[in-house]
Amino acid sequence: MNFDFSDDAKTLGEQARKLFGERSGPAKARLAMAAGAPAFDAALWSEIAALGWTAARVPEAHGGLGLTAEESCQLADAAGQHLATVPLVSVLLATEALLIAGTDAQQAKWLPGIADGSVIAVPAWSEPGAVNPASLAVKAEGHRLTGVKSPVADLPGAHLAVVAAAGPDGPSLWLVDLADAQVETVETLDLVRRHGRLTLAGTPAEPLGTAADYQAWLDRAAVILAWEAIGTASAAMAMTVDYAKTRVAFGQTIGRYQGVKHKCADMFIKIELARAHALHGVAMIGSNGAELRQAASAARVASLDAVSYCAEEAVQLHGGIGFTWESDCQFYYRRNRTLAAALAGRGWWADRLVRALELRNRAAA
Amino acid sequence: MDFNDTAAEAEYRATVRAWLEDNAAEYRQPPATPWKLEEFVRRSKAWQAKKHAAGYTGITWPKPFGGQGLSPMHSIIYGQEESRFHAPSGLYSIGLGMCIPTVFTHGNPEVIQRYVPKALVGEEVWCQLFSEPAAGSDLAGIRTRAVKDGDEWVIDGQKVWTSFAHASDFGIVVCRTDPSKPKHKGLTMFIVDMKAPGVEVRGIKQMSGGSDFNEVFFTGVRVKDTHRLGAEGDGWKVALTTLMHERLAVGGKPRHAPGYATLMKLAKGVEAPNGGPAIEAGDVRQRIAASYIADEGIKLTQMRALSALSKGQMPGPEQSISKVVVAKTMQEMAAFALDLAGGDGFVTEGVDPELEKLQGSYLWSAGLRIAGGTDEILRNIIAERVLGLPGDLRPDKDKPFNESVSA
Numbered sequence: 001m002n003f004d005f006s007d008d009a010k011t012l013g014e015q016a017r018k019l020f021g022e023r024s025g026p027a028k029a030r031l032a033m034a035a036g037a038p039a040f041d042a043a044l045w046s047e048i049a050a051l052g053w054t055a056a057r058v059p060e061a062h063g064g065l066g067l068t069a070e071e072s073c074q075l076a077d078a079a080g081q082h083l084a085t086v087p088l089v090s091v092l093l094a095t096e097a098l099l100i101a102g103t104d105a106q107q108a109k110w111l112p113g114i115a116d117g118s119v120i121a122v123p124a125w126s127e128p129g130a131v132n133p134a135s136l137a138v139k140a141e142g143h144r145l146t147g148v149k150s151p152v153a154d155l156p157g158a159h160l161a162v163v164a165a166a167g168p169d170g171p172s173l174w175l176v177d178l179a180d181a182q183v184e185t186v187e188t189l190d191l192v193r194r195h196g197r198l199t200l201a202g203t204p205a206e207p208l209g210t211a212a213d214y215q216a217w218l219d220r221a222a223v224i225l226a227w228e229a230i231g232t233a234s235a236a237m238a239m240t241v242d243y244a245k246t247r248v249a250f251g252q253t254i255g256r257y258q259g260v261k262h263k264c265a266d267m268f269i270k271i272e273l274a275r276a277h278a279l280h281g282v283a284m285i286g287s288n289g290a291e292l293r294q295a296a297s298a299a300r301v302a303s304l305d306a307v308s309y310c311a312e313e314a315v316q317l318h319g320g321i322g323f324t325w326e327s328d329c330q331f332y333y334r335r336n337r338t339l340a341a342a343l344a345g346r347g348w349w350a351d352r353l354v355r356a357l358e359l360r361n362r363a364a365a
Numbered sequence: 366m367d368f369n370d371t372a373a374e375a376e377y378r379a380t381v382r383a384w385l386e387d388n389a390a391e392y393r394q395p396p397a398t399p400w401k402l403e404e405f406v407r408r409s410k411a412w413q414a415k416k417h418a419a420g421y422t423g424i425t426w427p428k429p430f431g432g433q434g435l436s437p438m439h440s441i442i443y444g445q446e447e448s449r450f451h452a453p454s455g456l457y458s459i460g461l462g463m464c465i466p467t468v469f470t471h472g473n474p475e476v477i478q479r480y481v482p483k484a485l486v487g488e489e490v491w492c493q494l495f496s497e498p499a500a501g502s503d504l505a506g507i508r509t510r511a512v513k514d515g516d517e518w519v520i521d522g523q524k525v526w527t528s529f530a531h532a533s534d535f536g537i538v539v540c541r542t543d544p545s546k547p548k549h550k551g552l553t554m555f556i557v558d559m560k561a562p563g564v565e566v567r568g569i570k571q572m573s574g575g576s577d578f579n580e581v582f583f584t585g586v587r588v589k590d591t592h593r594l595g596a597e598g599d600g601w602k603v604a605l606t607t608l609m610h611e612r613l614a615v616g617g618k619p620r621h622a623p624g625y626a627t628l629m630k631l632a633k634g635v636e637a638p639n640g641g642p643a644i645e646a647g648d649v650r651q652r653i654a655a656s657y658i659a660d661e662g663i664k665l666t667q668m669r670a671l672s673a674l675s676k677g678q679m680p681g682p683e684q685s686i687s688k689v690v691v692a693k694t695m696q697e698m699a700a701f702a703l704d705l706a707g708g709d710g711f712v713t714e715g716v717d718p719e720l721e722k723l724q725g726s727y728l729w730s731a732g733l734r735i736a737g738g739t740d741e742i743l744r745n746i747i748a749e750r751v752l753g754l755p756g757d758l759r760p761d762k763d764k765p766f767n768e769s770v771s772a
Binding site: 286350 | 367369370371629651653654659672673675676748756757
């Protein structure tokens with residue numbers, strides 16, 4: 001039984017938590033918010049690229065380190081925990097798409113730039129009115145895409161988009177060189193992470209794999225995003241537990257009251273349930289296991305449950321101060337919405353989980 | 366990452382499985398028609414003796430106490446394999462899982478020599494006498510008195526929720542020996558002969574209809590001072606040794622309890638309130654997902670513990686979420702499933718066996734949320750021991766016990 005991250009992946013995670021702890025976190029998020037525009041910390045981006053984090057998952061043949069999904073998940077956890085003001089998670093998600101479905105030529109063209117940090121690649125799934133990743137309005141005609149993708153995380157400043165578009169066998173992925181595309185910023189509830197609108201008007205695009213590859217990508221993306229959500233949930237919990245140890249009301253620290261401590265315990269319970277499924281997801285990516293779909297879906301749902309509970313109760317347990325503009329609670333509260341919107345909602349993934357279980361039952365029957 | 370045994374674990378598993386295949390079949394418990402108590406005890410004793418002869422008892426115990434001196438992983442592997450054969454081991458789970466480790470940790474050499482071997486071979490059955498009517502979550506509020514009389518102690522009082530008291534030969538009992546001390550300080554643990562004069566065992570009928578526990582009344586029961594476990598006044602510390610073992614024992618979802626798979630099966634066969642099969646209704650699918658996340662999440666969390674044990678490490682604090690998740694999920698899932706079945710989920714006469722299981726689970730889960738630490742106590746433990754929050758205010762903690770209670 002070896003159901004845990006490798007020591008190497010854990011070490012990378014610790015390194016990332018340390019650097020992001022020093023260079024990102026609520027203080028940096030606040031600077032971005034004060035400047036009136038979500039942030040991209042170019043210096044930090046260069047530094048993490050130099051450390052090889054954007055190269056972690058890229059094969060050695062394309063200038064990367066050829067590491068596993070475990071490393072990506074540890075990085076996503078660290079980025080989520082410290083609200084990192086770099087587009088690392090988006091790049092990790094786009095990298096998975098190229099790994100699953102890229103032709104040799106596509107990989108050779110884009111992966112070296114992703115590895116050295118010069119190419120920021122982002123997935124573009126959302127579109128106005130879409131709640132179901134299986135039913136999209138953006139359409140391909142020949143090698144050209146038409147329609148609108150929004151909100152797309154980390155789109156402003158990105159070089160390459162991995163766009164989901166409708167196709168005859170269901171949606172599939174396309175590569176769009178953003179030099180050819182119209183990009184505008186979009187304001188969202190998240191005041192720290194940049195989002196954009198990608199308007200495609202017969203924009204040149206290359207197909208990236210099949211409809212089945214898109215489905216496989218959704219599962220891997222759900223696992224990575226689950227780790228980001230677990231990181232954010234853990235930070236909200238830690239901040240709240242610290243506060244409950246120091247804030248005094250009715251003559252004692254509020255962490256003594258069961259009404260407070262039981263909520264903190266529930267934060268821990270929800271985070272650990274999510275962690276178990278997210279770990280299952282990483283294990284299934286690593287072994288190309290048949291249970292990836294159910295593990296990924298469960299990880300996505302459980303991690304959204306954890307981050308929404310932690311973010312909401314963090315404000316509640318801080319009381320009035322938690323509701324002020326000056327409190328850091330709002331970063332987690334708002335980021336919780338970002339994570340929920342990142343890749344179809346909780347309801348869709350819960351349904352996908354049950355469909356995976358039904359398929360498994362039918363196969364076993 | 367993988368879920369596989371190491372080479373050494375796989376070898377042990379294969380040996381265990383081969384032995385069980387040759388030996389366990391005749392001891393299989395029929396799940397539909399459970400044995401009567403006498404039959405259960407007789408078969409359990411025979412099975413324990415057979416296991417003992419083959420070296421499958423006291424797997425993690427030190428060799429000087431008759432154990433095998435093996436790792437927790439060996440014990441877990443044996444347990445996993447044995448559970449596939451439905452062999453009767455429950456009679457000894459408390460005695461050998463909790464009581465006897467307390468005896469060999471805190472007892473004197475004569476007592477260890479007298480009791481440990483006979484317990485291990487299954488000749489004598491043990492129970493644990495801690496809870497009382499006024500000492501449940503607040504376990505240190507024990508009122509059963511033990512008063513010293515020469516080289517003996519005289520015990521008077523009442524214990525409750527004692528599993529297998531009616532089948533037990535001996536028990537470990539926590540008593541108040543000095544009411545003038547604060548409540549955690551005036552307690553002492555003893556070995557008591559369950560057949561001694563003055564011991565009376567009465568079954569408790571639970572709201573679920575079954576009788577899995579007992580009340581035990583002590584009236585002038587005499588215990589030799591040599592049968593004291595640990596020093597006078599150290600009973601609370603000794604009890605904590607015992608309870609550490611209980612937390613591991615009362616863990617995951619009970620093996621036969623209905624889970625998300627039951628709900629899926631049921632939802633295929635009943636109609637949703639707005640028409641169509643319930644399995645296609647959004648709220649039903651959300652509930653199936655929630656149930657899967659809880660049940661499988663706990664199973665996977667246990668895999669994390671096994672991975673740590675397999676590497677010779679201590680499991681992490683996440684293990685503490687297990688029972689609090691399992692018990693409440695059982696209750697919610699059973700209620701939801703019975704709702705889906707409408708009146709059929711309510712009627713017990715001629716009920717479908719799957720629905721009967723759900724009815725049973727609904728009733729039993731109410732007890733499971735209390736047994737071995739209530740939902741509330743377990744949340745306190747997570748908050749205080751894992752997250753480091755301060756303990757509740759306990760106004761009686763440092764006061765002499767006889768000043769804070771009128772008993």
